[in-house]
Amino acid sequence: MKSVTIFWQSQSGNTFACVKAAAEELERAGTSVFLHHILAKEAPKFDTEVYIFAFPVYNFKPATAMRDFINNLPPEAKGKKALLVVNCSGAWSGTPYVMKKILKKKGIELCGGVLARGSESYILLRKYIKVLNNTGMPDQKELRKVRDFVSKAGKQELKPKFYMFNPLSLFYWLGVISPDNAPGKAFKNRLYDKEKCTLCGYCYSLCPSSAITRDADTLKCDENKCVGCCGCFNICPVNAWTTPVYKAENFYKGAYAKDLIKTLSKKENGK
Ligand SMILES: Cc1cc2nc3c(=O)[nH]c(=O)nc-3n(C[C@H](O)[C@H](O)[C@H](O)COP(=O)(O)O)c2cc1C
Ligand code: SF4
Ligand code: SF4
Known part of the structure; x- marks a missing residue:
């Protein structure tokens, strides 16, 4: 090859x-x-x-x-x-x-x-x-x-x-039979902690459905677009995204998340 x-x-x-x-x-x-x-x-x-x-x-x-x-x-x-x-x-x-x-x-x-x-x-x-x-x-x-x-x-x-x-x-x-956005339905009424957010860009660079957008120095999430991939929750270094039901202790802070965001930071961060 x-x-x-x-x-x-x-x-x-x-x-x-x-x-x-x-x-x-x-x-x-x-x-x-x-x-x-x-x-x-x-x-x-x-x-x-x-x-x-x-x-x-x-x-x-x-x-x-x-x-x-x-x-x-x-x-x-x-x-x-x-x-x-x-x-x-x-x-x-x-x-x-x-x-x-x-x-x-x-x-x-x-x-x-x-x-x-x-x-x-x-x-x-x-x-x-x-x-x-x-x-x-x-x-x-x-x-x-x-x-x-x-x-x-x-x-x-x-x-x-x-x-x-x-x-x-x-x-x-x-x-x-399962609609593509079915997993996202679990994450209603999201909370965004603007004080914690550093606007690093990882979550909105990674969101596969463009549900997260940046407006000046704040972020918005269109919950109707969210497909529930959990990327934003799992990779945010400061856990700025939560919901009333899902908190940082439920997130997957796996071995490879840091590696992934290093790649994003090189290429797509700060759109
Ligand atoms: C919304 C959602 C749905 C998933 N559905 C399945 C599934 O149907 N079968 C399965 O084996 N794993 C499922 N998983 C687990 C992921 O495939 C698994 O954690 C994978 O390693 C994630 O890869 P990534 O870290 O590259 O995104 C699901 C994960 C998420 C977030
Ligand atoms: S990943 Fe977290 S800190 Fe970075 S822009 Fe998104 S919410 Fe803000
Ligand atoms: S869980 Fe987060 S990153 Fe994934 S589709 Fe929904 S808003 Fe986008």
Whole structure:
């Protein structure tokens, strides 16, 4: 594999850790790697040999922003081969099958994917299911899975992979019937602490639905647009966003959030 563009989305840092592991491994093998955060304004590098789509599973399906990004890819993406690097806390449900269908519409062939498990980032589940209230995933074992996958893929000729539709998968159907903004409904009546906020820009750079906007020296959130990715709560260094129900102790301050915001601060901070 000579060159790869990794199109990535990560709201709390877990997928970003996998992206870094994949990029390191490929570069070590001599592949030129171009990273593109799908919410960034810069134009991606489209003329690479292989595309990797790296994203979390939300709401039993691939994250909405990634699906939208792929649906809006330009015609030059046609004919490319693609791999998936997927992150989720439980099961990836019908993710490969759904992605195969979306990519096919753009003329892109899905040739394989890897799933790495990450700590739960949905703060509703973290609050009410104590066993999910952990940090530290993806750990080295999960990151090794990602490294091994891209390393193997890089040495082979990529061929389209068959992903079977499983009509008995409950999670697949939950993904089909659940509206994209369903998780966001948990975060009504948000509170924004202007005194704490440093206007660092991380939350509104990262918000996949443009729900958070800056107006002079204050921020606003359009709750109707929020898809509930929890990025703003989880990555804000000073916990300026809370709700009457969800407070800082429920947030996921995972191992990789700091790494993620360093990347944002380089490129997108202060829009
Ligand atoms: C709104 C929301 C919905 C989620 N839905 C699922 C799901 O259906 N299945 C699953 O296994 N994990 C689910 N998760 C967990 C995330 O996929 C997991 O924490 C992932 O590692 C987050 O990656 P990120 O830090 O790169 O955003 C969900 C998380 C959020 C915030
Ligand atoms: S991440 Fe927190 S401190 Fe930074 S702009 Fe958003 S609310 Fe303010
Ligand atoms: S406002 Fe909603 S969609 Fe935007 S970052 Fe926060 S939780 Fe995610």
